[in-house]
Amino acid sequence: MISLTIDGKEVQVPKGTMLLEACRIAGSDIPTLCYDPDLKLAGSCRMCVVEAKGRRNLLATCVTPAENGMEIYTESSDVIEARKIILELLLSRHKLECHTCESDGDCKLQDYCYRYGVTDSRFDGEGPHFTKPDPNPFIMRDYDKCIMCTRCVRACDEITGALAINIKDRGHHAKISTAFDGDLADSTCVFCGQCIMVCPVGALTSKVSAGKGKPYQTEKVITTCTYCGTGCTLALNVKDDKVVGVTSVRDREKSPVNNGALCVKGRFGWDFINSDERLTTPLIRENGELRPASWDEALDYTASKLQAIKGQHGADSIAMFTSARVTNEENYLAQKFTRAVLGTNNVDHCARL
Amino acid sequence: MAQEYRVLLEYADKINPASAADYINVGGYKGLEKARGMERKALIEEVKKSGLRGRGGAGFNAGMKWSFVPQDAPVKYVVCNLDEGEPGTYKDRIICQKNAQALLEGMAICGAAIGSSQGYIYCRGEYPFVVDLLRRAIESAKAEGALGDFDIEVRMGAGAYVCGEETALIESIEGHRGEPRFKPPFPGVEGLWGVPTVVNNVETFACLPYILTRGAEWFAGIGAPKYPGTKIVTLTGDVVNTTWFEVPTDMTLREVIFELGGGVKNGKKFKAVQVGGTSGAFIPEANLDCPIDFDSMGNIGAALGSGAVLVLDETRDIVDVVTRISKFFEHESCGKCNPCREGTFRCREIMERINNGNGSEKDIENLQVLSKVMQKAALCGLGQAAPIPIDSTIKHFKHEYLRKLVVTSGKGGH
Numbered sequence: 001m002i003s004l005t006i007d008g009k010e011v012q013v014p015k016g017t018m019l020l021e022a023c024r025i026a027g028s029d030i031p032t033l034c035y036d037p038d039l040k041l042a043g044s045c046r047m048c049v050v051e052a053k054g055r056r057n058l059l060a061t062c063v064t065p066a067e068n069g070m071e072i073y074t075e076s077s078d079v080i081e082a083r084k085i086i087l088e089l090l091l092s093r094h095k096l097e098c099h100t101c102e103s104d105g106d107c108k109l110q111d112y113c114y115r116y117g118v119t120d121s122r123f124d125g126e127g128p129h130f131t132k133p134d135p136n137p138f139i140m141r142d143y144d145k146c147i148m149c150t151r152c153v154r155a156c157d158e159i160t161g162a163l164a165i166n167i168k169d170r171g172h173h174a175k176i177s178t179a180f181d182g183d184l185a186d187s188t189c190v191f192c193g194q195c196i197m198v199c200p201v202g203a204l205t206s207k208v209s210a211g212k213g214k215p216y217q218t219e220k221v222i223t224t225c226t227y228c229g230t231g232c233t234l235a236l237n238v239k240d241d242k243v244v245g246v247t248s249v250r251d252r253e254k255s256p257v258n259n260g261a262l263c264v265k266g267r268f269g270w271d272f273i274n275s276d277e278r279l280t281t282p283l284i285r286e287n288g289e290l291r292p293a294s295w296d297e298a299l300d301y302t303a304s305k306l307q308a309i310k311g312q313h314g315a316d317s318i319a320m321f322t323s324a325r326v327t328n329e330e331n332y333l334a335q336k337f338t339r340a341v342l343g344t345n346n347v348d349h350c351a352r353l
Numbered sequence: 354m355a356q357e358y359r360v361l362l363e364y365a366d367k368i369n370p371a372s373a374a375d376y377i378n379v380g381g382y383k384g385l386e387k388a389r390g391m392e393r394k395a396l397i398e399e400v401k402k403s404g405l406r407g408r409g410g411a412g413f414n415a416g417m418k419w420s421f422v423p424q425d426a427p428v429k430y431v432v433c434n435l436d437e438g439e440p441g442t443y444k445d446r447i448i449c450q451k452n453a454q455a456l457l458e459g460m461a462i463c464g465a466a467i468g469s470s471q472g473y474i475y476c477r478g479e480y481p482f483v484v485d486l487l488r489r490a491i492e493s494a495k496a497e498g499a500l501g502d503f504d505i506e507v508r509m510g511a512g513a514y515v516c517g518e519e520t521a522l523i524e525s526i527e528g529h530r531g532e533p534r535f536k537p538p539f540p541g542v543e544g545l546w547g548v549p550t551v552v553n554n555v556e557t558f559a560c561l562p563y564i565l566t567r568g569a570e571w572f573a574g575i576g577a578p579k580y581p582g583t584k585i586v587t588l589t590g591d592v593v594n595t596t597w598f599e600v601p602t603d604m605t606l607r608e609v610i611f612e613l614g615g616g617v618k619n620g621k622k623f624k625a626v627q628v629g630g631t632s633g634a635f636i637p638e639a640n641l642d643c644p645i646d647f648d649s650m651g652n653i654g655a656a657l658g659s660g661a662v663l664v665l666d667e668t669r670d671i672v673d674v675v676t677r678i679s680k681f682f683e684h685e686s687c688g689k690c691n692p693c694r695e696g697t698f699r700c701r702e703i704m705e706r707i708n709n710g711n712g713s714e715k716d717i718e719n720l721q722v723l724s725k726v727m728q729k730a731a732l733c734g735l736g737q738a739a740p741i742p743i744d745s746t747i748k749h750f751k752h753e754y755l756r757k758l759v760v761t762s763g764k765g766g767h
C-alpha cells in the first residue's frame with residue numbers, strides 16, 4: 001500500500017492504482033472525457049488533470065499511477081484554468097445546439113461547461129467544419145459535435161472488433177473516419193452502435209430514435225433482448241407508453257452477459273413493436289387467404305395436419321426449423337418434441353437472424 | 354578567443370564515414386572492445402559517471418536511463434533517434450556524414466550495457482542519402498566484424514516532426530500512426546513492440562566510444578560540470594558563419610554567435626536568437642552571456658534543445674517570424690490531445706490576426722493563458738513547447754506586438 005494526500009485527505013491505495021481511482025476513493029470528483037473503464041487508456045483529453053505539489057506540469061489522473069507521498073490538488077486555480085480552456089477549445093469547434101440535440105441532458109461537454117461556468121469560447125476563429133452526411137439508416141454521425149475522445153474508435157476495435165473507424169489527418173484537422181472517408185455502409189461497420197454507447201456527447205446518435213424524446217424524457221426499462229438466445233441486457237427507452245429507443249446498460253451487475261454491448265438488431269430493431277403489420281393472432285390460410293384464428297383452433301389444426309402427413313408419408317417427411325429468436329430452453333423443447341413426438345431427427349435452426 | 358573542441362568531429366572529412374577500416378585506423382571500436390570486457394553494471398556506472406546527458410533535447414542522464422532497463426528481459430532494443438525534425442538542426446546529419454561509425458559503435462556499447470543485440474536507427478524521411486550512407490556503414494562494420502553479434506537496421510520516417518518524440522517514433526517503427534504514448538510506462542520498461550527499449554539521440558550515442566576509451570573523468574571534465582562534454586551547434590539565420598561547430602558546453606551564446614559565428618551578417622545589429630529549434634525561446638541581447646549548457650539555458654527560460662542557433666538581426670519582424678512558427682506547429686500537431694490539437698490551431702489564428710494588424714490586447718492575453726495551459730497540460734513535448742516562442746517573445750519583445758495592434762485605446766500602436 002502507498003499513501004498520498006488528495007485535497008488534504010490522506011488515502012491508502014495499492015501500488016499501481018491510477019490517480020483517478022485514488023481521487024475517487026478520496027471523494028474528489030474528476031471530470032473525464034476520453035476515459036472509459038471498458039476501453040484501453042488514451043490519456044488524451046486532458047480534462048482529468050490535477051496539480052501535484054512539486055511538479056511543473058499537471059498530471060492526467062487516468063494514466064498516472066499514484067505515488068507514495070504525493071500531494072494532489074484536484075481543483076486548484078491552475079487545474080480549473082486548464083479545464084476551462086480545454087472546454088473553450090472544444091466549444092470553439094462545436095456546433096452548440098443543445099436545444100435540439102439528441103444528447104441534451106446526457107452529455108459530458110454540457111455537464112462540464114455547466115460545472116465550470118463556461119458559457120462561451122474566447123477563441124472566436126473558425127467554427128466547426130467536420131460533418132459530412134452519411135446516408136446509413138442507423139447512425140447519425142455529426143462530427144461538428146465531436147470532441148475527439150476516440151472512444152468510438154477504441155470501442156469499435158476492442159469490443160466489436162470491426163475496426164470500421166479510425167483517425168484521419170492530423171492536428172486540428174484530425175477527424176474520425178472510415179477507410180478513405182467513405183460511408184459507414186461501405187466500411188466494415190456492422191452497425192452495432194457500440195460507438196454510440198461510448199460517445200460522451202451528441203456526435204453519434206441513433207437515427208431510429210431521432211426526435212422521439214430526449215434522454216431525460218424517457219423511462220429506462222431494463223429487459224432482455226428477445227432477438228436471440230444470447231440474452232443481452234438492454235434498456236427500452238419508453239415515452240408515453242411507447243418504446244422510442246434502446247440504450248445500453250453498462251452496469252456489469254445488471255448486464256452480465258453483454259456489458260452493454262449490443263448488435264444491430266437489439267439496438268436498432270425495435271420499431272416493429274408498434275407496427276401495424278405486427279401479428280396479434282394466429283392466421284390460417286384458406287383458399288389462398290389468411291384469416292385470424294384462436295390459438296386453440298390453430299394448434300388443433302397444426303396437430304391434425306402433422307399427424308396426417310406423418311401417416312401418409314412417414315415421419316421423415318417432416319422437418320422442424322426453429323429460430324434464433326427463442327431461448328436455448330425453448331430450442332431444446334422443440335428438438336425434443338420433434339424427435340420424441342414427431343419421430344424424426346430432421347431438426348435445424350437458422351443459427352442467427 | 355573561444356575555440357572549438359572537437360571530439361566527435363575530430364576526423365571530419367579526413368576519414369570515409371562509411372568505412373569501418375578508416376575508423377579503426379584512428380582508434381575506432383576500441384571503446385566497444387573495452388565495454389564488452391566489462392560487467393554490465395560497471396559499464397552503466399561508467400557512463401553515469403561521465404555525466405553524459407541526452408543530446409536530443411530532454412537532457413536526461415544516459416547511464417541513468419539505461420539503468421532502468423530490466424536486466425532479465427529476454428528481448429531488448431537499442432533505438433537511435435535520427436529523426437532530426439527540428440528546423441535549423443542538422444547536427445545529427447553532420448555526425449553521420451563525418452563519423453557514422455562512432456554512432457554504430459555507440460549503439461553497440463549501449464547494447465552491451467543493457468544486454469541487447471538488436472538496434473534500430475530511425476532516420477528522418479528527408480535524409481535518404483543518410484539512410485544509404487548508414488546502410489553502407491553497417492555493412493562495412495559487419496564485414497570488419499566490428500559489431501560482433503549486434504545488428505543494426507535503418508528505418509525511415511515519413512516527415513512528421515512529432516515522430517522525433519521517442520514514443521511516437523516507436524509507434525512509427527511499429528507501423529502505427531505517429532502519435533506519442535502517455536508515460537509511464539517509459540520505453541526503458543515497455544518500448545518497441547512492448548519490450549524494454551533505450552532511445553537515445555545520435556549525438557548521445559556518438560559520445561560513448563570516446564567516453565569508454567578516454568575515461569568517464571575525462572569527459573566529465575569538459576565544459577559545464579552538470580552537462581559535460583561537447584555540443585555540436587548549428588548556426589542559421591543572420592549570422593556570418595552559417596555552419597556547424599563542436600564546442601565545450603560552457604561556451605556562452607555570445608561566444609558562439611560573435612566569435613565562432615562571426616557576428617551578425619552585413620554589419621547589422623543583433624535582435625534575438627532562438628536556440629534549440631523552432632520550439633525554443635527567443636533570447637534577447639541581455640541574456641547572451643549565458644553558457645549553452647542545459648541548466649544555464651533553463652535558468653534564463655530557454656532550452657539548449659537540439660543545439661540549433663537561429664540569429665535574427667535588427668530588421669527582422671519578430672511577430673511575423675513567430676506567426677510562421679505557429680503555422681509550423683499547427684501543421685505538426687498530431688491531434689491526439691486537446692490542448693495541442695486545438696491550441697496550436699488557435700495560436701496560429703490569433704498570431705495571424707495580430708500580424709495582419711487586426712489584433713487587440715485581449716488577443717495577447719488569450720495567447721498567454723492558452724500558452725500556459727498548453728505548457729502545463731499537453732500530452733507530449735510538442736504541445737508543451739509549441740507556445741514557448743509566442744510566450745518568450747511576448748515577454749521580451751512585447752513592444753513589437755503592441756505596435757501591430759488595432760488602435761482602440763491610447764495604449765496600442767504609436
Ligand SMILES: Cc1cc2nc3c(=O)[nH]c(=O)nc-3n(C[C@H](O)[C@H](O)[C@H](O)COP(=O)(O)O)c2cc1C
Pocket residue numbers: 406407408409410411412413434435436437438439514515516517518519520552553554555557558733734735
Ligand atoms: C516533438 C518532439 C520532437 C522531438 N524530436 C527529436 C529529434 O528529432 N531527435 C531527438 O534525438 N530527439 C527528439 N526529441 C526528444 C526525444 O523524445 C527523446 O527525448 C530523445 O530521443 C532521447 O534521447 P537522448 O536522451 O539521447 O536525448 C523530440 C521530442 C519531442 C517532444
Ligand code: SF4
Pocket residue numbers: 094095096097098099101102103104105107108109110145201202203
Ligand atoms: S453534444 Fe452536448 S454540448 Fe453539443 S449540442 Fe449536444 S448536448 Fe449540447
Ligand code: SF4
Pocket residue numbers: 139152155156157160162163164165188189190191192193194195196
Ligand atoms: S456501429 Fe459498431 S461496427 Fe459500426 S462503427 Fe460503430 S462500433 Fe464500429
Ligand code: SF4
Pocket residue numbers: 145146147148149150151152153176195198199200201203204
Ligand atoms: S464521435 Fe463521439 S466517441 Fe467518437 S471521438 Fe467523437 S466524441 Fe468521441
Ligand code: SF4
Pocket residue numbers: 515532533685686687688689690691693694731732733734735736737
Ligand atoms: S501535445 Fe500535440 S503532438 Fe503531443 S500528443 Fe498532444 S496533440 Fe499530439
Ligand code: FES
Pocket residue numbers: 031032033034035042043044045046047048049060061062063
Ligand atoms: S480522462 Fe484522462 S486524459 Fe482524458
